[in-house]
Amino acid sequence: MAGTMPHAIFVETGLDDGKTVAAYAAELPGCAVFAAKDDDATSEMPRRVARFVDWLRAAGEEAPTFVGDNWYEVERAAAAGGKRASFSLDDLPPSADEFPRLLRWLELAREALADALDAGGEESLVEAMSVLDAIEGQDRALTAQLGGASPAPGDGPIDRLYAARDALTAALEAAGATAEGVRRAIRLAIADDLRLADRLRGAGR
Secondary structure (H helix, E strand, C coil): CCCCCCEEEEEEEEEHHHHHEEEEEEECCCCEEEEECCCHCCCCHHHHHHHHHHHHCCCCCCCCCCCCCCEEEEEEEEEEECCCCCCCCHHHCCCCCCHHHHHHHHHHHHHHHHHHHHHHHHHHHHHHHHHHHHHEEEEEEEEHHCCCCCCCCCHHHHHHHHHHHHHHHHHHHHHCCCCCHHHHHHHHHHCCCHHEEEEEEECCC
C-alpha cells in the first residue's frame, strides 16, 4: 500500500541489446529508472519517485506520499525476442478509481514527450528517430494484444507516433480495467515516453 515502507521494485534486464536495466516502482505505474547497472537503477529509485510525484502534482494529479526510501527488488524478468518483460503485478487489474487516473498519467506522459520534441527541434527528432520508431512499434503491439484496431498510417514519424498512441488509448478504453495486459501496457507506455522525453531534455524526471 502506498505510504508504507518498504516499497517494491521490479527489475527488467536485457534492454537495448543487454546494455540497459530498468527498475519500476510497483506503486507508481510508469515510474521507472533506466541505467547501465542494476545497482544504479535501484539506488536512484527514491529520487525518481520524488520527481515523478512532483510531476504528477504539478499537473493537478493526486499522488501518494511515500514514507522512507527503502526501495527493494521483489521480482526480476528479462526482455527477450523483442518483447518487454512482464511481472506478477501486471496481472492485477487497476481498480475502478485507479484506471481513469492511469489513463490521465498516460496522456500526461505523451504530452511531456511532445513538449520535449517541440523544444528540441529537427536535430532532436533525428537523434530520437530510432527510439520513436520503437515506441510506435510497441504501442501497435500493445494495441493488438488488447484487441484494438490498427492505427492509420501517418505521413511522418511524429504523425505515426501519435496515431499509434491514439490507437492504444482507444484500445485501453474499450478493453476496460479488467482486460488482460492493461496494467502492463500503461506501465510500459508511460515509462518509455518519459524516458525519451528525459533524454531529449538531457535531464531526469
